[in-house]
Each structure stands twice: as C-alpha cells, then as structure tokens.
Amino acid sequence: MWVNMGPQHPMTHGLWNLRVRIEGEIIKDVDPEMGFLHRGIEKISEDRHYNEIITLMDRTCYVAGLSWEHLFIIAAEEALHIVPPERAEYIRVLSAELQRIGSHLMWYAAFVQDLGLTTPFLYGMRDRDLILDLFQTYTGGRLTYEYMRVGGVRNDLPLGFTARCRQVVDWLMDRFVEYDRLCLSSTIFRERCDGLGLLSAEDAIAYGVTGPMLRSAGSRRDLRKDRPYSVYGQLQFDVATANTADVTGRYLVRMEEMRQAVKIIRQCLDWLDDNPGPVMASQLPRWLGAPYAPVGNEAYLLKRNYPTGLGFSMVEEPHGEAGAYIVNDGGEHPYRVKFRSPVLINIWAAKRYLPGYRVADIPPIMGSVDVCVGECDR
C-alpha cells in the first residue's frame, strides 16, 4: 500500500511528499516526490545581473542564506576573474559559520519537537534569535540578507560588533551543554533515535549523501578541510564526526559542528580586530559596481569588454555540500547557472536508508536529514 506523507504533514518541514509503500507497519519502499517549491531560480538567474542573483540565493536556502550567498559569490568571482580583499573573505567566513549555528539551531528546534519534546523548540528558537540579532546589526535582515557582493561584502562590520559577537558565542557554548543534557538524558529522545536510519559511509558515498549524514557514519569528509575555499585553510578547527551512523550520531555531529563553528568564529573575530581594511575590491568593472545598469539602446550600443569564463565552487553548507557552476559567456547575465543541492540528494537517498523501519520511525529519521525544501527544489 502506498501512503502519502505530505505535502502537508508535520513531519516534512516544508513542501515535499514522501510516498511510502508499507506492509503492515514496515516500510518496503519509498519514493520522495519533490518540486512543490520549484521556483525556477536557475532560469530567473539567466535573466538577472550577478548582484541581483544574490537576492535569490537568500531565498534558495532560507535557513542558510549567507552560506548560499558565499557559494554563489565564489563561483561568480571565478567566472568574472575578480579577487576580493582578505578582510571580506574573513567576514564571509564569519557569516557562514554564524549561519551554520543558526541553521543547526533551527534544525534542533524543529527536529526535537517532532520527537515530542517541546522545551528544546523554545530554547533553540530563543538562541537562534541571538544569531539573527547579530546578522541584523550588519546586514539589516533576519533571513534574507543580500549582504555579499561580487568583489567583497556590502559594508564593514559595525563598531562593537566583535565584542557583542564574542558575548553571544560564549553564551551559546554554555547552552550547547544544556542541549545535550536535555536531549541525551531524555528517554524519549534516546528511544526514538538510537540505532535508527542506519546508513554506512560506503552507501552514503554511493548515494551521494553529504554533510552531517555522511560524517555521522565515521567519514572525515569536510570540504572545509579537503578543499579549503576562502580562508578556511588558515583557520584551526576539527571535523566533527560520529561513528554510530544513526539519528543520534547526526545529532552529535551537528552539536559538535556548532562548537567548532564557535572556534572558527573566535579566530575570525581576532583577525578582524587586528586587520582593518577595505571590504570591496577596488578594481571592479563599472557595470558590476552599479547594480542597475541602464537599459535601453545606449546599454546595447556601448561596446564593453565583458570577461568570459567558467566558475565552479563547492562549499560545506550546513546541510551538506552545495555546488554552483556558472557559465559566463560575456555579459551582465550568466548564460547558465547550475546549483547542486545537498538536500535533494539526501532526501532522495531515503530509498536506501528508510526501508525496513516502521512508519513511526519516519519523523526522527527524516528529521535528522535537516530538510530545507527551498534549496532542494530551487
């Protein structure tokens, strides 16, 4: 019997449909159905100026907007042959790591509530709001920031930001201990998570699963270490891993990732305190500096020297490995933009890790995937 779980179901955390074939209580086969939030971001991008696509990146993954901005910016700068100043790189890494904590806290709030514990939802949302307050001080937005630009970032950090940020991450480090005490000592949590959703590292690699799901199986794969982009090569941190390969392992990996993110944030703050400087590249083409180029005959008649090139970037996003591939054939708009969404593959691999469990196990297992449908469907 095929059963639809979605697109309106408390388990899904978004717009997707998990079709499950069950015999009795046992799951025999699954067929995730996506596309309910397909907004044609790749197509709209072909019609937009590079700096206007950043607006779409925030909406692509609405819990990790800055990570996706970072992804797109790296690829776009490669395609346009622009080198950003180092201070901008540090601010981007700082933003991406703050965003990682924010995204994991959102996951924590939503996931643990699915298991029947209400308090962690309140705690997670409370602490996530502190991160969003930090974002508001320098980007102005809570979810959609439009902060990074091709060639740097829009503005420098405000006065007193680093001190406030240190306070917040210090406070969060204590909260992580509290979360662990709250969850790992809870019988409900352990009974619903331990030994569920097993996915070995070999299977995860074959099925394309990345991110915390892969690292919970003992793999040490982390793009920030394996292929250091931006300034990650100069920062000290450890790769969070677990070896249980189950839902509890994914919880532990995400908790440890938040601690490592705090470690990275502190190093970035130290660097930013010591090294003032510009945050935008000085040698930007004029058409890139002005977000709204003149439209009309003049714009087409002007002979401009547009660079051409290909851009490719992969970043370790909170959900997994996200990728961007940009074909720039000369012009204000990219010719083709292709994104790799980690969530799409992680959900699709449910074909491998879901059969054999019972229907009541679906919310914890699929909750541990950390679904963000915006980037899955794009």
Place this chain on the structure above:
Amino acid sequence: MKRDELAASLTARFGDRILGVDAFPGLLGRVRFDSTIALELFRAFRDDLKFVHLTMVGATDWVDHREVFYVLWSDADLVYVLLSTNLPPDAPTIASAVPIWPSANAHEREAWDLVGVRFEGHPDLRRIFMPEGYAYHPLLRSFKIHEPEDLEVKVRSD
C-alpha cells in the same frame, strides 16, 4: 595527479574519443569526451582513478548542441574533475550513469526535467520538479520566461 598525467592516461586508453583535457580554475581539468564512450569512461574514472563521488550532473543548452557535464570528486587526490560532452540538439541522448554511481538517479532526472536530456538505461526517468505531463523543458534557451522588450531602432515614417 596533474592534468597532463590525466590527459595522457585517458588518451592512451580511449584514443581520439577524448576530445581534450582543458584547464579549469580550481579543478583538475575539464575532460571533453565523445558521448559514445560514456559508460566506459565513467567506469574508468570510478574504478581506476578512484573518483567515487558523483557531485553534480547538469546540462546546458547551446545554439548547435546540448552540453552535459558531470563533476566528480576523488577522495585519494582531493580534486574535482569536470567531464563534458556534446549531444545533438534534436535527440540529446546519453547513457545513464546510474549503474556506476547510484546518486546519478536524482541528478539525471533533474537534467531530463529541466533541459530535456534523455538518459538511456535510467531506471526511473520521470520529471522531478515539474508535474508529470508538463510540455516544456524550462531551462532550454528557447523557453522564454517573458517576451523581450522591443528595443529595435525603427525608421521614422515622416
């Protein structure tokens, strides 16, 4: 592994059906190949060169052909490589990579849905984003999201 080593080993094995190994910023290279050797090339990359991760499959619509590209990652060398092949625009068909990398399943469904590239031997080639029965492949350049504004320069009539 360097790009010229890769080029040498691939050319020794596949001859002139490897059309070139170009430089690509940040990657090991961009291997252009003839689509008839797709499966053998994939198998060689996974088994002999240890590119175990299939990261991305996508397609681009050009004027006279449709390009399909694959991005692979090697855990041993810690590099990405991009494979690219050109297909005729009227019947873009290539062998599916699902027997080599199971993760190609979702990627290839996406490429079929959005760009209309047909993957031979795919176990379940349905649309993934657009509803079943949708008549278009929206990422083709011929699919216009809105009519371009008329910016033509005209001759005055008076």
Place this chain on the structure above:
Amino acid sequence: MSGQVPAAPKAGNPPAAPAQIADMPLEVIGQPGVPFVEIETLRAREFIPAAKEALSSLLKEQAEGKLIRPVFNWAGRNSLFPLHWGLACCAIEFAAAFGARWDAERFGVVPRSSPRQCDLLIVNGTVTWKVAHKLITLYEQMPEPKWAIAMGNCATGGGPFRTAYSVVPGVDKLIPVDVYIAGCPPRPENMLDGILRLEQLIKERGA
C-alpha cells in the same frame, strides 16, 4: 451589537433579576451584581433542565441571529487556529513567531496539523502551480467559518519569483484572501500584526 463592550451595571442599582436564564441579555451574564444561575451550585438533576432551557432559548434567539453569533465571533476571533503548513521562507518566520521571543500563543493562535481543526490558512511562502490544487484542497477541507492570510510578497503577488514559469503570481488567484502581509519575509511582529488585523476584520464583519 456585536463587539460592543457592555456598559457595566451601576453599583447599587442592579438590574432586576430575570425569572429565567433565557431572559437575561447575554451582555450582563457574569457582570458583578447580576444574579445568574451558578452552575457550580446546581445539583446534578437540576443542571440538565437548566442547561436545556438555556440552550433552547439561545437557539431560538439564534434564528434571529442576535444572541449566539456574537459569542461565536468573540470566541472565534480570539482563538484562531492556523494550519501548521510551511511553504517557504516565511514559514521560518512563522515558526519564529511561536518561539520564545514573540510567543504568538498569547493571542490564542495555536497551529494545528489537520485542516479539519483549523479556521485560518496562513499561506507563508511561494505557491507553485504544482502545489496549487493541494492548497485549494486544504482550504476546502477547513470548516466554515474560515479565513486566509497571504503572508509575504510571494503569496501576495509572486514576489521576486513573479517572472518564474512555475509560480502562481499571488495566492488570491486560488483562494479568497482576507489579509495581506507585506515583507520578504515579514518579521514575526509583522505577522502578529496581520493576525490582529484579521481579528479586527472578523469583529467588524461580525454577527
């Protein structure tokens, strides 16, 4: 008469005690100094006739639409149950509004997971053509009276994705919408303001 705050009875001049509960105007029930049937003091065998009498008289009044509608209106608008359904970005702010800082439940707004238990559909995100008929189904499954809020620019008019091929340019093409909330995404305060405006609207449409 709906929504009018009843004037408090003047002290020392209580209205005459009605002979029967049905004769009492609704507004004065529970006001200080007004005698009424205290349910707690009734004995079990007295309770059923009293309740029957009260209900039947209320329903009699209901035929004229005078008495029970204000009660429903007051109760309904102060306990709006939105559908627990996240579409896109605005759903995150929707969730944040139920978090510790904003606590939307103090306005009686409690999300429910089944459309059968809901009277408010908050469309919090981009609606695509693929999900359009499912949205209509959910709206039709909700019992009357029901309301809909278009939260955010996407639900209002397509937002930044208006030009996309798969996006419904505004959810009011599909279902009737009562309140539009601007923002991309709206802040939680903004969403709560929208809900309070909907309460005001329900009060004005009233009995």
